[in-house]
Amino acid sequence: MSDSLAALVASTCEEFGNDRTRMMDIVRAIQKEEGCVSSETLDLIAGQLGTYRVEVESVVSFYAFLSSRPKGEVVVRICDDIIDEMKGAENVAAAFAEELGVEMGGTTEDGKVTLERTPCIGMCDQAPAAIVNDVPITNLDESKARAIAKILQEGGAPAHLVTTFGHGNNANDLVRSMVTNNIRKRGPVVFSDFSSGSAIDKALAMTPAEVIRDVKTSRLRGRGGAGFPTGMKWDFTRHSTGDKRYVICNADEGEPGTFKDRTILTECPDLMFEGMTIAGYAVGSDAGIVYLRGEYAYLLPFLEDVLSKRREKGLLGTNIGGKEGFAFDIRIQMGAGAYICGEETALISSCEGQRGDPKNRPPFPAQKGYLASPTTVNNVETFCCVARILDQGPGWFAQMGSKGSAGTKLLSVSGDCTSPGVYEVPFGITLGDFLKLAGGENAAAVQVGGPSGQMVGPDDFGKTICYDDLATGGSVMVFGPHRNILEIAAKFMDFFVEESCGYCTPCRAGNVLLQGHLKRILDGRGEMEDLDYMQKTGETVKLTSRCGLGQTSPNPVLSTLKNFRPAYEVLIKEKKEEGFKAAFDIQEALGDSKGLIGRESTIYND
Amino acid sequence: MMSDRITFTIDGVEVQADPGQTILQAADAAGVYIPRLCAHKELNPFGACRICTVMVNGRPQAACTTPAANGMIIENETEELTDNRRSIVEMLFVEGNHYCMYCEKSGNCELQAMAYRLSIMVPRHPYQFPDKDIDGSHPDIMIDRNRCILCARCVRASRDLDDKNVFQFVGRGKEKKVWINSEAKLSDTDMDVTDKATDICPVGAIIKKRTGYEIPIGQRAYDHKPIGSDIEEAKATAESN
Secondary structure (H helix, E strand, C coil), rough: CHHHHHHHHHHHHHHHHCCCCHHHHHHHHHHHCCCCCCCHHHHHHHHHCCHHHHHHHHCCCCCCCCCCCCCCCCEEEEECHHHHHCHHHHHHHHHHHHHHHCCCEEECCCCCEEEEEECCCCCHHHHCCCEEECCEEECCCCHHHHEEEHHHHHHCCCHCCCCCCCCCCHHHCCCCCCCCCEECCCCCCCCCCCCCHHHHHHHHHHHHHHHHHHHHHHCCCCCCCCCCCCCHHHHHHHCCCCCCCEEEEEECCCCCCCHHHHHHHHHCCHHHHHHHHHHHHCCCCEEEEEEECHHHHHHHHHHHHHHHHHHHCCCCCCCCCCCCCCCCCEEEEEEEEEEHHHCCCHHHHHHCCCCCCCCCCCCCCCCCCCCCCCCEEEEEEHHHHHHHHHHCCCHHCCCCCCCCCCEEEEEEECCCCCCCCCEEECCCHHHHHHHHHCCCCCCCCEEEEECCCEEEECCCCCCECCCCCCCCCCCEEEECCCHHHHHHHHHHHHHHHHHHHHCCHHHHHHHHHHHHHHHHHHHCCHHHHHHHHHHHHHHHHHHHHHHHHHHHCCCHHHHHHHHHHHHHCCCCCCCCCCCCCCCHHHHHHHHHHHHHHHHCCCCCCC | HHHHCEEEEEEEEEEEEEEEEHHHHHHCCCCCCCCCCCCCCCCCCCCCCCCEEEECCCCEEEEEEECCCCCCCCCCCCCCHHHHHHHHHHHHHHHHCHHHHHHCCCCCCCCHHHHHHHCCCHHHHHHHHCCCCEEEECEEEEEEECCCCCCCHHHHHHHHHHCCCCCEEEECCCCCEEECCCCCCCHHCCCCCCHHHCCCCCCCCEEEECCCCCCCCCCCCCCCCCCCHHHHHHHHHHHHC
């Protein structure tokens, strides 16, 4: 074993207190130095942390951004979500591949550049996009891709690919990113003037129970999509038994088409941190964690700086706001490319240095969460709302929005519309009115809530965006009349197959089957009975899966079967002859045999 | 102490539970069989296979991980649940390579027995024929991942009963597999044939070498009675006493 590697592993593990619950940080740091977490490294880490090699391997093998095999010094990850594909990501990928002389997934011979695909990186409003190491590159086209490939081959640093900066804090010295905010509509809650510390002052003038009462009175519900009442979650957390409590901010914005948290993290992180601090006071916690998705690593130095400034101002640390005995601080936990970690219990697993497997419920995080302590997990936007509610009063907040959905909602819009970007709108707005705002009124279909949400057509544009009608964590993807609905649904199924953690049978195996049937229909080999099969299998996955991801993963199929059934029916051929099954392809079935004998079959060749 | 007992119903039958018991444990004690594969009485609940999904007050829950609570109204043997269970068992069949006719576990295999119990004739799902690997390096034990159903019994048994941690999962989604605490070979781990993890596999994925036909076909665990009969018979015996 090489001494320098052993020394790196030892010093990295020591930096994190030889604490195996900090495995994510440890393997990320080592990979950053070594390019991968090799077989030898697995043994060294296990030895240093007093755990098992296979435990470390289990974690490394789970996350898309971690690798046990060497990769190039620079990894180019091209976003392959549907919106990027619509905007030309395929051509961009081909240009990169040709210029670098590698296949997708390959590394250049000199070991300089690896080319990969990755699911939605939160840049749909400026697609096609890629991340080069940690640096987002947006609005790509073929010629830009070729130019970038050349620079990287010549040893240019990814940071030097950025020549112009986006608006606002994207131009901050600690960000220096070409990402643009695209905040198209500001609203009274999140994108509004706010003075740091003002909400904390008001919260600290009350008892924790009064803060929770105000959050309840405001009728705030979780902004991640599930819509659980925030005040109630805090109440459970506060009243659960435990020596220590945690506040976790879910900044693992991974639902394809969602990028509203990106703008919050860039433009109003203070508001979010303020909300977390208030949560700490309310639930009786002194420790907060922001789980930041690996794709947003470019914001990390900036966010760390905001945190240290808040410490300097006495808004984090001990005796916050002059309140004797109230201590609270926040650390940022980086993710490493796993959509499932947006599910709150999977997120907790990941924070604990494990695979991002969801946990069994009950117990709920409010009872037994991070490190088995009571934990409240809330969305980035939820914490922003909290700070504003404390600042402006619960009544001010509660009177906005619709009956069951108070306040405003940030929506990220992308696809076939003239003004993609982030909009802060009151709950209760109809989808049709919203599409007018975004210049997407010609839509033939809109995916509300991302792949786990639903695909709706013009008949449903009169529905309202709120928890009780068209629920969304923020994703609104617009598709014009020239798009193929089923190809979009198939793309979403590819996503869920890729992102399933594999823990439970229905999500792991069922989605592969749905994906296969959908592909077959798209290939023109579908039969009417396939529709019933897909409906039934989809319902099984929905009913029996273990977590929210699994339960919503068949939605691309189920919602298109419900709302776009004719799109399926036109693709299903009439049976040619009695007794022949369109689904069966004799040549495909003979594939292995043909390979073995080295020639085409002479039978069944019509 | 009677006041501490929890009372609920499964398919209209009243069942009692001790505080802390899961629905599955309470049902077993009461002689009501809820089909399951990943659950095992010596192991902590895991909740992976989802076959034990029941409706609890109208909502689907895994019986193996959900604590029993007073007044729960549980549906177990409804046509809808049974068909979902069939579909899940069929998924397990097609996502692996299960050749019962020449598998030495046949007759003692819980997956096969579950298929019989649920009256599965042929999977509704297309076979996937995945490429899986076999590890025959260990002198006494063989791993055949073709037959693995990812139930984590070996993972839990090795960790919690054998205090060894020979097994863990690597990868995710359809690439997820049971892996071992060494670079590539089971023989490089401290796995021993006397480990609890050797015997706890419900299928033929972990098998003892040279013992395959010690019990002849026809005299095996599920050759005469369906899986779950032991639980149901315990109730019948208790009632006749």
